[in-house]
Amino acid sequence: MISNVQFWRIWPNSLKIALGIFLFIIIALAGLTTFWVLNDIDNFYAWDIATELHKKFIASEAFVEKGLRFTNNELIYYLKEWYLPSADNINSNPSLVLVSALILGLSLITTSLSFQNNLWFLGSLILVAAFLILARTEIIFQATNNTPFLIAFASLGLTFFAFNSFLKRTGFWLRFLCISAVFIGLLFTAISYSKIDFPIVSLGSYSLLFALLCLAIFVFLIAHEIVVGLIYTVVASSEKGKNAFKTYLGIGLIYLLNCLLIYLENIRLIDDSLMVISPLLLFAASSVLGIWGFRKQCDDIGFFSFQRTGAWLYFGMFIISLATIGYVYATANDPLIELINDYIAIAHLSLGIVFFGHVILNFIGVFQKGLNAYLVLYKPKFSSLILAKILAVFIMGFFLIQKNIYAYNQLRAGLNSAIADFYLAEGDNTAAETYYKESINYDFFNHKANYALASMARKVGDGVTAAYFFRQAIQKNPSEFAYVGLSQNLENEDLYFDALFTLREGLAKFPKSAVLKTNSAHLLEKANVRDSVFLYLETALQDCKSCNTEKVNLQAFWIENAIPSKLDSVSNKLINASNGSNLANQLAIGRMTGNLKSQLKSLPVETSLNTTQFAEIYNQISLPENKLNKADSIWDTYANNPANIGVREDLLYLKILQLYGQGEKIKALKQLTYLAQDSTETALMYRRKLGLWYLKEGLYDRSVAFFAASGDRGSAQVLEENNFKTHLQLKQFQQAEELLQMELNQDTYKKLYREAPFNPYLLSDISNYLTENGKVSEAYTLVFDALEFNDTNIELWKKYAFLALKNGVPDYAENGVQKLKGLMTKEDYAAFLKSFNLEKTRLEREREAF
Numbered sequence: 001m002i003s004n005v006q007f008w009r010i011w012p013n014s015l016k017i018a019l020g021i022f023l024f025i026i027i028a029l030a031g032l033t034t035f036w037v038l039n040d041i042d043n044f045y046a047w048d049i050a051t052e053l054h055k056k057f058i059a060s061e062a063f064v065e066k067g068l069r070f071t072n073n074e075l076i077y078y079l080k081e082w083y084l085p086s087a088d089n090i091n092s093n094p095s096l097v098l099v100s101a102l103i104l105g106l107s108l109i110t111t112s113l114s115f116q117n118n119l120w121f122l123g124s125l126i127l128v129a130a131f132l133i134l135a136r137t138e139i140i141f142q143a144t145n146n147t148p149f150l151i152a153f154a155s156l157g158l159t160f161f162a163f164n165s166f167l168k169r170t171g172f173w174l175r176f177l178c179i180s181a182v183f184i185g186l187l188f189t190a191i192s193y194s195k196i197d198f199p200i201v202s203l204g205s206y207s208l209l210f211a212l213l214c215l216a217i218f219v220f221l222i223a224h225e226i227v228v229g230l231i232y233t234v235v236a237s238s239e240k241g242k243n244a245f246k247t248y249l250g251i252g253l254i255y256l257l258n259c260l261l262i263y264l265e266n267i268r269l270i271d272d273s274l275m276v277i278s279p280l281l282l283f284a285a286s287s288v289l290g291i292w293g294f295r296k297q298c299d300d301i302g303f304f305s306f307q308r309t310g311a312w313l314y315f316g317m318f319i320i321s322l323a324t325i326g327y328v329y330a331t332a333n334d335p336l337i338e339l340i341n342d343y344i345a346i347a348h349l350s351l352g353i354v355f356f357g358h359v360i361l362n363f364i365g366v367f368q369k370g371l372n373a374y375l376v377l378y379k380p381k382f383s384s385l386i387l388a389k390i391l392a393v394f395i396m397g398f399f400l401i402q403k404n405i406y407a408y409n410q411l412r413a414g415l416n417s418a419i420a421d422f423y424l425a426e427g428d429n430t431a432a433e434t435y436y437k438e439s440i441n442y443d444f445f446n447h448k449a450n451y452a453l454a455s456m457a458r459k460v461g462d463g464v465t466a467a468y469f470f471r472q473a474i475q476k477n478p479s480e481f482a483y484v485g486l487s488q489n490l491e492n493e494d495l496y497f498d499a500l501f502t503l504r505e506g507l508a509k510f511p512k513s514a515v516l517k518t519n520s521a522h523l524l525e526k527a528n529v530r531d532s533v534f535l536y537l538e539t540a541l542q543d544c545k546s547c548n549t550e551k552v553n554l555q556a557f558w559i560e561n562a563i564p565s566k567l568d569s570v571s572n573k574l575i576n577a578s579n580g581s582n583l584a585n586q587l588a589i590g591r592m593t594g595n596l597k598s599q600l601k602s603l604p605v606e607t608s609l610n611t612t613q614f615a616e617i618y619n620q621i622s623l624p625e626n627k628l629n630k631a632d633s634i635w636d637t638y639a640n641n642p643a644n645i646g647v648r649e650d651l652l653y654l655k656i657l658q659l660y661g662q663g664e665k666i667k668a669l670k671q672l673t674y675l676a677q678d679s680t681e682t683a684l685m686y687r688r689k690l691g692l693w694y695l696k697e698g699l700y701d702r703s704v705a706f707f708a709a710s711g712d713r714g715s716a717q718v719l720e721e722n723n724f725k726t727h728l729q730l731k732q733f734q735q736a737e738e739l740l741q742m743e744l745n746q747d748t749y750k751k752l753y754r755e756a757p758f759n760p761y762l763l764s765d766i767s768n769y770l771t772e773n774g775k776v777s778e779a780y781t782l783v784f785d786a787l788e789f790n791d792t793n794i795e796l797w798k799k800y801a802f803l804a805l806k807n808g809v810p811d812y813a814e815n816g817v818q819k820l821k822g823l824m825t826k827e828d829y830a831a832f833l834k835s836f837n838l839e840k841t842r843l844e845r846e847r848e849a850f
């Protein structure tokens with residue numbers, strides 16, 4: 001078998017290149033198939049993440065004033081996540097790979113057979129006809145006749161006939177490229193003129209039966225190759241002339257025993273064991289060894305040349321077989337996965353037994369004499385090998401009928417599920433449901449069809465039907481997806497304990513499932529069982545792969561339960577700033593601890609915010625050190641978007657925080673006062689925020705009023721007991737002195753005003769500057785706005801009265817004078833009134849003179 005390993009060394013360069021290209025394709029396809037096999041059910045199903053928004057009120061330090069520490073009552077938003085099973089994900093990539101492999105494989109097979117006589121040529125025509133018939137090409141064009149089949153068959157048939165009859169001297173490459181071009185041309189024509197949305201999925205689904213037949217023939221062809229390899233190994237390791245029969249007998253029996261164990265495990269007569277390898281490994285080994293084995297058969301038996309025909313025939317079947325295995329795993333078609341694994345195990349066991357016996361009957365003398373039995377392995381009359389293969393067919397039949405016609409039922413179930421996938425992709429749910437139900441009729445507990453029907457029922461709100469099919473899906477081939485789907489469905493029906501027990505049943509099957517542990521923690525939170533919640537969350541983090549959801553949930557757990565001083569130490573290992581939910585929770589933790597690890601780099605451009613984006617924005621903008629800002633119009637767009645209606649008030653609050661931070665304090669205070677009118681807990685927080693802002697701005701009366709309105713009468717009382725009114729007046733005076741160290745000019749007065757828009761001493765100087773520069777109206781507006789919030793300040797009312805006179809509104813000035821009458825002592829009022837009347841008289845004379 002391995003003699004002359006580098007058999008291609010004597011080939012022409014053109015065939016060496018072809019061999020290298022197709023071997024590369026086979027290796028790449030084997031890699032993709034391996035990926036799909038290892039990914040198993042995750043190829044077809046995916047997890048959706050449900051995100052839940054939670055809020056918590058926290059106390060954070062605001063500022064220290066007169067030795068007293070004032071705190072904010074603030075709100076943080078944090079997130080919890082859990083898993084939801086997705087609906088069937090009909091991906092066209094597996095179909096594309098299968099159809100491409102069929103075209104490439106058939107091109108190689110028909111090219112190789114075109115070198116042979118008319119009998120083989122007829123065989124290639126029958127092969128292509130079978131492919132076109134089973135592929136149901138008329139569905140692509142929604143035709144009611146066989147015209148698509150006839151056109152395709154005529155095009156391919158004429159091409160084959162030309163090479164077989166008139167162009168016999170044509171080399172491999174030209175034949176292959178011409179035949180491939182016809183196949184590809186037909187495919188692109190079908191795609192271009194298709195009347196369905198997914199023609200490739202249609203071809204993949206309907207041609208699956210043909211691909212399975214090719215796989216079955218290929219596996220039967222190579223199933224004895226491991227025994228051949230054992231013969232070569234025994235011969236190569238034995239001394240010449242020494243009896244090697246016992247060695248062959250021992251190693252052969254060990255191999256057959258392993259094949260038997262693989263078969264018994266596959267049909268579930270024995271438990272799964274790491275000691276028993278997968279049937280797919282037998283397929284991989286046999287198919288690789290078969291390259292040299294099939295060459296030896298071609299050379300020894302002489303049916304046809306391996307160089308001209310055998311190699312390309314073998315590679316064509318190899319490519320189709322690999323793509324078929326990859327397809328059934330990529331589409332999570334568990335009836336066909338079981339059938340293929342059973343068939344491979346049975347074929348290797350049956351052919352292994354027969355070929356092992358065939359070698360003993362025909363070559364026992366050769367082994368005993370110490371001669372090289374491998375060299376003459378296919379030399380006896382071919383009839384004896386044919387008889388052995390026929391016997392193998394009967395043995396395989398015996399194994400396959402041990403479960404009555406279950407193998408046939410699995411085939412029908414898998415094919416119906418594949419066709420249902422096509423109709424589901426097309427959006428024809430009625431046809432898809434029909435085929436899925438037909439699949440269940442043949443294999444009652446097959447996971448694929450039951451899960452698909454459960455997902456379809458869940459989508460239309462039929463919880464009872466969904467629960468029934470989810471329950472069916474976990475009977476034979478359970479999956480985490482089916483357990484979570486069933487649990488979610490039971491939870492939606494308010495069957496809390498049934499949902500929890502379903503997840504625990506799933507954990508018994510999948511003890512390392514981070515998904516089931518995460519969802520169990522989510523359910524247990526409703527019962528407030530903190531110890532169990534933490535246990536599930538912690539072990540889920542240990543068993544997870546990407547771990548984004550698990551980290552988010554542990555962050556949320558510590559936000560709810562940890563002492564703030566300990567939060568940093570327990571949450572450091574959970575940071576993943578690239579994940580939005582994780583960053584939102586980390587921002588919440590940073591606001592609680594004052595130790596911020598990472599910040600949001602930019603605000604989202606979308607106006608429809610999802611839960612994660614909102615939590616990120618809220619926690620970011622609420623930070624004292626926030627540097628991200630949006631234009632007012634953007635905040636209004638956020639707030640007015642119907643998608644954000646549930647968090648509209650919070651978005652307006654963030655806009656207010658930004659306004660205050662940018663110096664638009666009057667606008668911010670007005671808008672926050674509007675939000676604080678409700679009687680909700682959040683409105684109480686807004687009132688306390690107003691109390692703190694007014695205190696910071698030196699507005700004592702307003703601060704006390706809003707502290708009391710927020711329910712914090714203690715703070716209001718503290719302000720009174722510590723004579724804060726006098727303290728704030730003094731502070732405003734000092735603040736004005738510090739700010740006015742900067743010269744008042746056109747560039748600085750606005751900046752100074754934004755710093756302290758309610759400071760009467762500063763406003764007095766700014767209004768004087770504006771008046772001197774002919775901006776009486778602007779000066780009047782600044783003082784008027786300040787009086788709206790500080791209507792008991794004598795200095796502001798004095799300035800207002802004089803500015804009203806200068807602005808030409810004497811009635812307003814008189815109102816100011818009347819206000820001062822109630823605020824000032826008689827002596828002070830008399831002195832003010834005198835100066836006011838003098839100014840009034842002067843202005844009247846100026847107007848008369850003008």
